[in-house]
Amino acid sequence: MPSPELIDFDRRFEQIVRELRATAPSAPESVRSRVRELAAAPLPEPPLRRRFGGRRVAFVLVPVCLLGVVAGALVAGRGGGGGTPSAVRAARTVGAGEDALRTRPDWRTSGTSTQQQFQLQAADKPHALGGVVHGAAQGGAAAGKKFAPATLPPAQGRLQHYDVSLSLRVRDQDALSKATNQAMQLARGFGGFVAGVEYSSAENTRGDALLTLRVPIGKIDQAIARFSKLGKIRAQHVSIQDLQATVNAQNQAILDTRKSIASLQEKLGGSLPAARRVELQHQLAAQEGRLKALLGGRGETVREGRLATISLAFTTAKKHAVGAHRPGRIGRAAHDAWVLLAKVGAGAVYLLILLGPIVAIGFALFVIGRAVRRRGESRLLARA
Amino acid sequence: MAEASLDGVYRYLLYLTRDAALAEDLTGETFERALRSWRRYDPRRGEPIGWLCRIARSVALDRFRADERRRARERRYAAGASDVSEAPFVEGLSPELERALGGLSAADREVIVLRVVLELDAAETGRLLGISATASTTRLNRALQRLEERMESNALA
Numbered sequence: 259m260p261s262p263e264l265i266d267f268d269r270r271f272e273q274i275v276r277e278l279r280a281t282a283p284s285a286p287e288s289v290r291s292r293v294r295e296l297a298a299a300p301l302p303e304p305p306l307r308r309r310f311g312g313r314r315v316a317f318v319l320v321p322v323c324l325l326g327v328v329a330g331a332l333v334a335g336r337g338g339g340g341g342t343p344s345a346v347r348a349a350r351t352v353g354a355g356e357d358a359l360r361t362r363p364d365w366r367t368s369g370t371s372t373q374q375q376f377q378l379q380a381a382d383k384p385h386a387l388g389g390v391v392h393g394a395a396q397g398g399a400a401a402g403k404k405f406a407p408a409t410l411p412p413a414q415g416r417l418q419h420y421d422v423s424l425s426l427r428v429r430d431q432d433a434l435s436k437a438t439n440q441a442m443q444l445a446r447g448f449g450g451f452v453a454g455v456e457y458s459s460a461e462n463t464r465g466d467a468l469l470t471l472r473v474p475i476g477k478i479d480q481a482i483a484r485f486s487k488l489g490k491i492r493a494q495h496v497s498i499q500d501l502q503a504t505v506n507a508q509n510q511a512i513l514d515t516r517k518s519i520a521s522l523q524e525k526l527g528g529s530l531p532a533a534r535r536v537e538l539q540h541q542l543a544a545q546e547g548r549l550k551a552l553l554g555g556r557g558e559t560v561r562e563g564r565l566a567t568i569s570l571a572f573t574t575a576k577k578h579a580v581g582a583h584r585p586g587r588i589g590r591a592a593h594d595a596w597v598l599l600a601k602v603g604a605g606a607v608y609l610l611i612l613l614g615p616i617v618a619i620g621f622a623l624f625v626i627g628r629a630v631r632r633r634g635e636s637r638l639l640a641r642a
Numbered sequence: 643m644a645e646a647s648l649d650g651v652y653r654y655l656l657y658l659t660r661d662a663a664l665a666e667d668l669t670g671e672t673f674e675r676a677l678r679s680w681r682r683y684d685p686r687r688g689e690p691i692g693w694l695c696r697i698a699r700s701v702a703l704d705r706f707r708a709d710e711r712r713r714a715r716e717r718r719y720a721a722g723a724s725d726v727s728e729a730p731f732v733e734g735l736s737p738e739l740e741r742a743l744g745g746l747s748a749a750d751r752e753v754i755v756l757r758v759v760l761e762l763d764a765a766e767t768g769r770l771l772g773i774s775a776t777a778s779t780t781r782l783n784r785a786l787q788r789l790e791e792r793m794e795s796n797a798l799a
Contacts, residue, residue: 267757271786274739274793278758281734285652289666293648293673632772635703642658642706642748
């Protein structure tokens with residue numbers, strides 16, 4: 259059935275059309291036989307990409323990719339937010355305690371060559387009393403296990419800077435108050451003093467208390483043992499820095515200065531010109547000032563070596579407040595999966611922004627190329 | 643499919659080239675190429691004759707380009723020589739129509755053979771020529787108009 263336009267030009271150019279159709283040539287026998295031969299030959303196997311059409315591949319690949327992204331997100335969600343809720347809570351509590359301790363200016367004082375650092379994490383080394391761990395290992399397992407305090411006795415006969423940080427968890431706000439008071443009384447009972455206290459608590463939030471205590475170094479073992487009973491240890495950090503070399507150097511400097519003073523006094527006892535006497539008196543005054551500073555410095559070092567610094571960070575478990583806002587495992591997995599999907603989406607948008615102009619330029623080049631090719635073909639046909 | 647479309651492809655190439663021998667060659671080449679890529683043919687996108695004519699067009703254009711390059715090389719040795727035979731390229735056509743067709747461009751003959759001889763519709767012709775259906779109809783009307791004018795001017799001469 260011819261189209262309407264065909265009928266139109268059929269009428270308009272009836273004679274030409276009729277003649278053209280009547281004389282339509284047929285292919286010669288030679289061409290016909292050649293084509294038959296070609297058709298009889300075995301057909302070549304199509305390449306793989308043709309056997310699987312783009313649409314079919316898309317139908318398979320798109321759901322598979324989406325499934326993969328969702329599965330990956332769920333796995334990542336389980337992995338990232340995984341673990342038992344108690345372990346997670348424990349980890350957060352430890353983190354809070356650690357953070358609180360890190361805010362202290364004297365937290366992990368920088369060591370010298372003779373410094374020893376002992377940091378024990380409840381999650382990593384529940385029973386590693388003598389374990390040496392450098393760095394801040396974090397973890398959330400072993401929440402319910404008892405974590406014993408480290409007992410690192412100070413060296414006898416040597417002055418040492420002994421710094422202990424304990425992160426302890428207490429049951430509730432009442433226990434926090436009680437433990438804080440007990441810690442202060444214990445410090446005084448050991449012959450030490452309370453250098454600083456920060457106590458904060460409010461309804462439905464986690465309470466915490468930070469105490470800086472100074473305790474005679476000879477009683478440090480007993481003190482740690484007593485303090486560690488005030489709550490459940492979540493993290494511990496012990497830092498021992500040898501001060502003996504410093505004191506020895508200070509003693510030597512004091513001795514030298516004293517000798518110098520004695521020598522100057524001896525010289526001043528004799529007969530001297532006035533100018534020389536004034537000069538020696540100036541030197542004597544300077545040496546006496548130096549001696550005073552050295553004695554003060556040594557006294558400071560000795561005091562530092564006699565008193566250990568104990569930093570206690572008490573934190574409440576805040577069960578109710580945490581439980582009220584803490585989603586379950588499925589909730590956390592779903593949340594983490596959602597976060598991952600959002601990141602994937604952001605990545606896709608980023609790629610779109612990045613590749614958009616390239617794709618647009620490529621498309622424009624394709625369109626221009628096609629137009630140029632068609633114009634070339636038209637010219638070629640016009641000339642032929 | 644090949645047998646059924648053979649005449650159509652041959653007619654198309656004959657009108658396009660005005661050379662029976664060349665049309666035969668190109669027809670064979672067209673079917674060779676078509677059979678190599680026969681799996682690309684999608685029946686939903688049109689009749690087999692349309693797909694085959696697209697291949698035939700590509701084959702013919704390749705040949706025209708090659709001929710142009712060859713002519714450009716030979717021009718300095720045989721200036722003015724014409725490749726197209728003066729013998730009638732379609733048996734049975736009146737001399738007026740034959741001459742008038744010979745005076746048209748390949749583009750005009752192409753649209754005439756597609757729409758009139760092969761009776762393809764405007765949409766199929768447009769797809770083949772890379773233009774819209776309306777443009778293909780316009781091009782056909784103009785080509786037929788020119789053909790008619792040439793026939794009249796030839797008759798007057």
